Amino acid sequence: SPAKKVRHFLDIHQHDTAALRGMLDHAAVLKRSKGHAKPFAGKTLALIFEKPSTRTRVSFEVGMRQLGGEVVTLTGKEIQLGHGETIADTGRVLSRFVDVIMLRTDDEAKLHELASCATVPVINGLTDVSHPCQIMADILTFEERKGSIEGKVVCWSGDANNVCQSWIHAAVRFDFELRIACPDELRPTDATLDWVRAEGKGKVIVSTDAAAMARGADAIVTDTWVSMHHADGERRHNLLKPYQVNEQLMALAKPDAIFMHCLPAHRGEEVSACVMDGPQSVIWDEAENRMHAQKGILSWCLNT
Numbered sequence: 001s002p003a004k005k006v007r008h009f010l011d012i013h014q015h016d017t018a019a020l021r022g023m024l025d026h027a028a029v030l031k032r033s034k035g036h037a038k039p040f041a042g043k044t045l046a047l048i049f050e051k052p053s054t055r056t057r058v059s060f061e062v063g064m065r066q067l068g069g070e071v072v073t074l075t076g077k078e079i080q081l082g083h084g085e086t087i088a089d090t091g092r093v094l095s096r097f098v099d100v101i102m103l104r105t106d107d108e109a110k111l112h113e114l115a116s117c118a119t120v121p122v123i124n125g126l127t128d129v130s131h132p133c134q135i136m137a138d139i140l141t142f143e144e145r146k147g148s149i150e151g152k153v154v155c156w157s158g159d160a161n162n163v164c165q166s167w168i169h170a171a172v173r174f175d176f177e178l179r180i181a182c183p184d185e186l187r188p189t190d191a192t193l194d195w196v197r198a199e200g201k202g203k204v205i206v207s208t209d210a211a212a213m214a215r216g217a218d219a220i221v222t223d224t225w226v227s228m229h230h231a232d233g234e235r236r237h238n239l240l241k242p243y244q245v246n247e248q249l250m251a252l253a254k255p256d257a258i259f260m261h262c263l264p265a266h267r268g269e270e271v272s273a274c275v276m277d278g279p280q281s282v283i284w285d286e287a288e289n290r291m292h293a294q295k296g297i298l299s300w301c302l303n304t
């Protein structure tokens with residue numbers, strides 16, 4: 001008989017809108033419920049971090065435990081991955097012990113290798129090219145404040161990085177307009193923009209003009225100038241300076257527009273302190289919603 005299809009959560013664009021909606025609806029229900037349901041009782045989640053994390057680690061650990069599950073966290077060089085055991089073999093072994101695996105890795109290929117060899121669901125906890133769990137939390141946060149994101153306008157100002165890539169996937173699946181303001185050399189890839197055109201839903205515009213992209217937006221979003229996989233340097237800072245989210249840029253958006261950032265953030269670099277700590281900022285809700293969104297994702301992966 002054909003192998004049962006394993007429910008991986010590797011990228012937003014690999015799922016249809018109904019499945020993604022189901023995860024978010026479930027997340028919202030779990031967020032509201034104060035009860036003691038333990039749907040993950042007897043289940044164990046393994047978290048593998050090849051890069052540092054605060055939010056992803058704590059939100060997965062606490063979320064899994066709140067719903068009755070157990071967690072094992074493996075970081076950096078303390079596991080055999082750092083000593084030449086392939087990620088595929090690690091995946092085969094972990095599948096004998098745990099029910100679901102999250103991986104944060106520097107290399108997209110490792111995520112796919114793990115998913116192809118693991119017999120339990122694999123969740124993408126950030127790679128150099130995408131961060132789907134973050135954007136699920138971001139959609140939840142946006143909709144709590146502004147209602148359905150369908151048809152709304154989200155402006156990304158800054159490096160069109162891994163987080164931006166998942167926003168692009170979301171624009172298509174949730175059918176909204178994403179306006180990306182970025183320097184030419186930090187644009188989304190042509191392959192991603194070709195995918196958007198082929199899907200024919202959502203709208204993604206790319207420009208070097210931050211003011212033009214921010215005008216009339218429902219949300220302005222940014223991220224660090226220097227992601228974990230980038231070398232820091234004056235050149236990046238100079239390239240990205242015109243894309244700082246500050247009061248002048250926020251003033252171009254709708255008066256009730258929200259400011260979003262996946263964190264960690266750097267006041268005075270990609271965002272001014274006034275905006276980050278100001279009344280339009282929803283960043284702390286966004287961080288909290290990582291946990292709620294991931295409960296929805298875990299429930300889908302575990303089919304509970």
Ligand code: CP
Binds near residue numbers: 263
């Ligand atoms: N936003 C986010 O993924 O944060 P961490 O790197 O702290 O997990």
Ligand code: NVA
Binds near residue numbers: 229262
């Ligand atoms: N773009 C950032 C996101 C961190 C959560 C990075 O990759 O470092």
